[in-house]
Amino acid sequence: MRRVDADDPEVDIDTGHRMLYRDELFTGEVAEHQGEQIVCLDVYLDGIRNGLTRMWYPDGTLKLEGNVLNGVASGEFREWHPNGVLKSRRYFDDDIYSLREETVWDEQGRVVRGWTRSKD
Template sequence: MTSVPRIDVDDPDVDMDHAQRLLYRGTPFTGEVAEYQDEQLISLDEYTEGVLHGKSREWYRDGTLRSEGTVRDGRAWGEFKEWHPNGTLRSRKYFDSSPASLREEDTWDEQGAALTSWRRDNG
């Protein structure tokens, strides 16, 4: 099994080009891009040829999952979830491939009580 390259977003060899692609040592990067705060992993994103493409995850400083979802060609795609610091689901969003891609959104408070529910009309 081949290991996936991982770089730190704060590495001095990381840059962006005019097309907003992530570069590592001058080349569009393919692999995982991590962000750390005081040595604690707080985000991990997958890139292909310098473009956000794949899993996208964030954590609170205590290691609790904060959000996760999938990105295709730099745009949210499918289900994205966010959690409150106590681990309770905060929101669930669903994106499709259309230009106005947010199709559904539900939110909850820290106790898990539903706050909002929204669906975009297909018409």
């Protein structure tokens, strides 16, 4: 899969918020770095985020992971505290692009908030 750096001067965003590379809609991975460390990696299809998205803390610890469908969160998204403990888990509906369920934990792994959308 083709990969470009988000800071490449040939990477741009058009008025429709689509990713361009060399003035063409981009398909592949877009990586963002902080120094030598990768801190964000997104998959694009025809200029739209579409696929796995990941973020890392500057030390390389995974920060966030989830899937995006046509530019919108889809399915499960997980986020971790810097110490590696799960921070949140969110579930998004694929068909209506909305948050269905969320659980949040503190840095010791204790649930601090839980929420589920009613089926009404």
